[in-house]
Amino acid sequence: MTDDEKRRAERRRRMDELLSQAEADVTRTRAAPDRPVVEQRRGTTWGSVLGVVILLVSAVVFFLGARTVNRFTGADFDDADRRGTATVESCERHGPITLKGFGYVDECTVDIVWSDGEGPTVLIDKPGFMKGEKPGETFEIGQNSGSRGSIAYSRPEVSPHGWATALTIVLAAIAFLFVAGVYLFLRQTIKDMRRR
Secondary structure, eight states, X not given: OOHHHHHHHHHHHHHHHHHHHHHHHHHHHHHSOOOOOOOOOOOOHHHHHHHHHHHHHHHHHHHHHHHHHXXXXXXXGGGOSEEEEEEEEEEEEEOSEETTEESOEEEEEEEEEETTEEEEEEEEXXXXXXXXXXXXXXXXXXXXXXXXXXXXXXXXXSOOOHHHHHHHHHHHHHHHHHHHHHHHHHHHXXXXXXXX
């Protein structure tokens, strides 16, 4: 036998060996019991509803928390365009939970007399602005330019606090994230229902 014939014989023997091993693997795989199919576990309907309710309640709590913290800041009395004296005509107390946050909020009608003349009668319902005044009591008031041309009122006792504004923004952002989570969940649920 020549070297060339020996190499061919060795290749043939190796090919036969690999072929028989592959056939044995296929036979063994077919003889093995079927592997159990792993089912994808989906959440229950009640679990999903409970999750959405928890997210919505959390969003409301953080939103109302943001509104509550916002009470600790106000327009700066030193920056007031006008100053005067306000006399409380009537007050209503709302609470303990309102759209303006947690705790009680005084909503008062006040008659304002500016230092340069008569002023209007206005309803002040900003949480934290009124300090429990009764009808007939007076206090110093300032008129400030608010955002987008609105009018804001200020008092010497209610000073602006940067920390309150920053905390208000953080709490409102967390509330927004909870609402966004509910939106994304509901959107995905609707897509899944359409596929079925």
